[in-house]
Amino acid sequence: MVGRVDELRRLRAAFLRAERGEAGAVLVAGDAGVGKTRLLTELGEFAAGRGALVLTGRCLDVREGGLPYLPFAEAFGPLATMDDEVVAGAVGPRPALGRLLPLPQSGPLIEWEQVPVVSGSEHDVPQRARAEQNLGQLQLFDAVLGTLTDIAANRPVLLVLEDLHWADGSTRNLLSFLLSRLRGQRLLVVASYREEDVYRRHPLRSLLVELVRLPAVSRIQLAPLGPQDARAFVEALADGPLSPEVVASVVERAEGNPFFAEELLASCADSVDLPAGLAEVLLARLERLSPDARRALRVISVAGDSVMHGAIAEVSGLGELELDEALREAVQHHVLVIEQGAYTFRHALLQEAVYGDLLPGERTRMHAAYAARIKRVPQGRGHDAKLAYHSLQSKDLNTALPALLRAAEEAERLGAPGAALRHVEQALEIWDAVGESERPPEHDELLLLHEASHFAGTSGEPERAIAYARSAVQALRPDTEPERAARVWRRLAEALVNVEGTLDEAVEAIGHAWDLVAEGEPSKTRAWVLATRAAILRAIRRREEALHSARAAVADARAVGTAGAEAAALTTLGTLADNSGNFAEARRHLGEAERKARSVDASDVELRAVYFLGLSHEDQAEIEPAIESYERGVRRAEETGLTWSNFGLELRARHLWLRYVSGDWPSEPSARPGRGVSSVVAARLTASWVPLAVARGRFDTVARLLPELRPHWRAEPLIALTTLAGAELAYWQEDFGLAIARVREVVDFLESTGDHWGMAEIRVGSLGIEAAAAQATAARLRGDDVAATAAAADGAELLAMVRHGAEHGRPRSGQVGPEGRAWLARAEAAASGLDGPADPDSWAAAVAGFGYGAVYEQAISRWHYAEALLGRGETRAGKELLLAYEVAERLRAVPLRAAIQGLARRARIELPGAAAEAPRRDRVDPLTERERLVLELVALGRTNRQVGEELFISEKTVSVHLSRVMNKLGAARRAEAVAIAYDRGLLTRPVAN
Structure with missing residues (x-):
């Protein structure tokens, strides 16, 4: 473990935390050969030594389509035969694990007409139209999570998933689901991937961006070894002393990659010059093997997976004795390893190098041989996917087509619509190349297009669902049976209705469907x-x-x-x-x-x-x-497995919004939804957490999320409304101009959509008016009448928009409801402060308006109400401020609490447990709290009158405080007093320019 002490320490620490009940996950990233597997093996040995159950699964590069949930199936495989009561008790009651383990499965079929209207899950073949809800992805996901949780209650569990860059979509979905639900289990999930393989458009890339934001997930970047560590590594590997030249050459060419260094060292003999490229180095090493061993390696490289002895013997054509010796030689030279009775390359780069060196004809013949064997010998789970892969590579399209269709059926049964989509897409690609007589009679191209649209929609790719549905419509012929044609048009309408901006086309599509059955x-x-x-x-x-x-x-x-x-x-x-x-x-x-x-x-x-x-x-x-x-x-x-469906998502979003409004705030919001949904849907759910994040004061998180959410406004305008919290963020940061600009941006966007957003504009405009009023007040305090007038004009313009929306908007129930009336009252109250002190009565109306149960918004209104009362010298302001403070304290609404504390401090109102924290100073502060407040405002350029207005005291009282400050500091002028205070550390805020 040269050079990996820190990484191993972090992994062990993560496991020890999991052992204490702090579930977590670690993503290990690094280039091929950098030592990810070796590091995880060491962690597994450490965990096993502490009594943990270690489950390991690997993703495989099976080219197109992939095998759904393969690493989870491999990791969970031993559970089916493990002689352990806890494991049996966790696995037995969960039949959904039958997709991963050889357990009994059951699930009734339903007719495709029973599939819901909006979800777009209609099917054209009854035997394929199984309800997602009967055995949906979430049921499997819940079973996996539940099994791990139950086992972890008895002993710690370490789940290791390797080579995520080869993971299929279903595996990525399940991983995302699992990591987003890590809480108090004694569970650690560690997953590795090749960083250089995750290119910009790689499907894993967006998932990684989401996962690293989860609070339970950390990331370890496995960098190449430094020169000293690399040298120590090479010297440790050598069987005997090496010349400095050989060591230097290996270290230089390996560039810190342990695997490259090992391969370079293994391929050099007696200081012979090393090959220039890694592939050449690897192949040169293999050249030292016997012809039979090299032939066996070529056969294994074509399999793309672990291969049993019988398959190698059949495809290679070698005799039993010759094959035994060839495989023994490859294992002894550390080219092959034996895992669960099958042979596989010790490292994927070896397999890639050998496969890439095959001649075209040689490669085709071997794929054909594998396909022929798969036809004769049952392969179990993934049989048809493997047959399809090898048949495609060997150009046997007649065999590949039905195998792809059967593989799609299997993927659907396993709840993996993404894999099913890939198989159907491949079937479409070769459809025309297969003779009509060789095509499965129960399928035609129209059906494949229909299925592709369905699978795209259910796997979270709505745009592709539309594209395939449109192709299906174009494939309709004049002699197509009317009801079938109607289903095709309805499929298009369903696909369109879930994507913003396509509603007119959806109307047209459903019109065509209706025309076909209207007279029937x-x-x-x-x-x-x-x-x-x-x-x-x-x-x-x-x-x-x-x-x-x-x-x-x-x-x-x-x-x-x-x-x-x-x-x-x-x-x-x-x-x-x-x-x-x-x-x-x-x-x-x-x-x-x-x-x-x-x-x-x-x-x-x-x-x-x-x-x-x-x-x-x-x-x-x-x-x-x-x-x-x-x-x-x-x-x-x-x-029912419909968490990520259209209405499943909206139910979750509305539920969270009402918890926010009613003051029942979740303690720890999730960063992002699981994978398997479109980026727009993911953004929609992320956006639903933004208001809560702003209210809790998590400004850095919100500032990072806002630019990521902005590109999704056009696809889902509700994201724009939710991320209006960006204006609230700017308001709390006292950047009132930015708050107004963000409000205008949202308003302009909503108007550009052409939809009726009048009711939404009431709340949007109200927030903008509050920012305009605050900006006008700040401008008046610093004597900037031009800025104050401009801010008041902005607020008046927004108020006119709000009133227009209230009068001409289209409420769902036909009239403005309690929420709309409350926001309208708040807009009017905020507008009362555009040209001077706000009207307390208007703010009292806003407080009453939010009394229907909007706890947080009512607390904000109380804060403004108290401020307006203080402007009039009303003593009851303290009661209102205390009520607002109690809510802010209970909700841990950091910005609101700070604003209330600041107002209470200026007004000399005591709040329970809200003593102001004194600034750090180099010596004893001679100033009283009130004197320092006055001096802070003077330092910001306020006049005596402006200081008095802000602190709710008279101008004469300000003058008295300043005289005392100058006497205590030995200053003759205001500016000199400010300078002395900064020099002595009595002030902490910088002087405004």
Whole structure:
């Protein structure tokens, strides 16, 4: 372990923390051959020595498609046969682990028409249309997490995952899920990856950016060895003394890479000149082996995986004795290692070098031989994926096509839509190259396009889902059966409706679908088309048409017995009633929709109904029932594997928002959602945490997130509204001009979308008016009348926008609700301070307005109310300030608490436990607290009058304090007193320019 003492110490420390119940994860990054595996092996031995269960899995480079969850399957494999009651108790009750372990699996099929309306999970082949919710990804994810948690309750667990740069999308999703839920388990997850392989567009890159922000995740960069360590490493490896020239040559050419150094040293003999490049060095080393050994190595390099003896014998054509000797020679020369009875290269670079040196014909023949063996010999899990890979490489497209389709089916069964998508995409690539008679009869290109769109949508790639759906529409022929064509058009509409800016095209698409079935008899397809049409028409505010379609959908659904479509239509009827102010009717429809959808496992429809039910309560400021609905929806999303679905995400976001509003703040917000969703959805969830981060004073985190979220505004305008917290951040930092600019940026963006955001502009504008009022006040205090006038004009302009939004906006329920009225009152109150002291009565109205349960916003309004009262010399300001302070203290709302403390300090109001911290000084401070406050403001250029206004004292009193300060400091003038105070360390703030 030369040169890795610090890295090993950090890993051991991470494990010891996990041993104490502080779960964590470490990402180990480094170039190929830098020593990642060696380091993790050492950690595994250390953990095992302390009684830990060590589970190790490796990702493999199987080129396109990949094997879903491969490293987890390898790591969890031993659990299936382990003679341990704790392990058995953890594994047994979780049938979802059957995707990783040889456990019994079960799961009913449903007809594709039962798939939810908005999620876009409709399928064209009934036997493939399994409900995600029956055996979704989250069920497997929860099973993995639960198993590790249960085992860790008995003994520490170390989970090691190597070579993440080869991980398939499903593995990345599961890893993200696992790391985002590390809490108090006695669990440490360590994952390694080749940094040089994670290029800019590599799928792992964005995941790493997300993971390193999680509080439980740390990162170790395994850098090349320094010259001294590299020299010590080479000398330690040598069997005997080496000449200085050889050592220097190896160290120089290895450039600090331990593997390169080892290979260079192994390939040199008696100071012979070394090859120029690593590949040449590796191949030169192999040239010393016998022809049979080199042939065996070439055969193993083509497998791309660990290979059993029988496969090597068949593909190589070597006799048993010759093969035994060849493999023995390769193992003795440390080229191959034996793992679980199979042979594999000691390092991936060796395999790559050998594979890259193969002649084209040689490579094709070996792939063909592997494919032929796989056809005859069952390979278990991943059989079809391997067959497809080798058949593609050997140009046997007739075999590759059906294998790809079967591999896609297996990936779907395993809850890995990303892998299924890759397989279907490859099938599409070779479709035209396969003769019509050789194609699977149950498939055609239209079906593959339809499936590709479905898998893209369910694997978090909405843009690709749209692209494939459009291609499917283009592939329709005049003789395509109408109902099938309608399903294709509906698939396009569903894909479009989840992406911002494509609603008009979605309307057109669902119109085509409806035209194809409008004159037909009631059917499941017709019912779903009607339900989808109703939801889309409601979204574009064509209320009467939406109402007609929803009622027709209910009638058709009941006629043909498709409860999923009926529930979808009932949900639309409920939202339409809610928009009209018929709340009782709305909640009756939504409740019925929730029950019907749940009865037939149409879980996304169920989530949609629960979401709109919660929104109905929220709009009327019924906070508790709204939170209860959202909590129920979040639980159902997790239970059914739809956490990352459209409404699963929105339920989570609304639930978090109401916790923020009601003052029930989570103790530790998550940085990012798990992978497997689009970057837009990830940004949406991240943005939902930003207001809480600002309120808690985590300014550095917010400042880092805002630029990352900005590019996603166009795709999801709600992100713009949520990241309005950037204006609040600037306000708390007293950069009022930036706060106003950010408000204007959001307003301009919302107006550019062409949608109706009038109601949102009330809150947006209110924040801007508060910043404008603060900027005007600051300008007046420093005597800058021009700046004060400009700030007041900005505030007046925003106030006009707010009033216009309140008058002409389109509330969901038809009238401005309690929240909107509260923000309108706050805007008016803030505007009262644009040209002078704010009006206390206006701020009292704002405080009352937020009394519906908006605890934090009411506390902010109380702070402003107290400030306005102090401006009038009202003694009751202390009571209001204390109430605001109690909320800020309980919520740990750092910026608000600091602002309240500052106001209390200036007004000489005592707050419990809020004694001001005295600045550090070199000597005893001769100044009183009030004298120092006066001098601090004078140092900032304030006049006596301005100091008096800010401290709520008379100008004469300011003059008296200054006279005392100058006497104590021996100064003849104000400026001299300031200079002396700075020299003596009595002031800490810099003088303003």
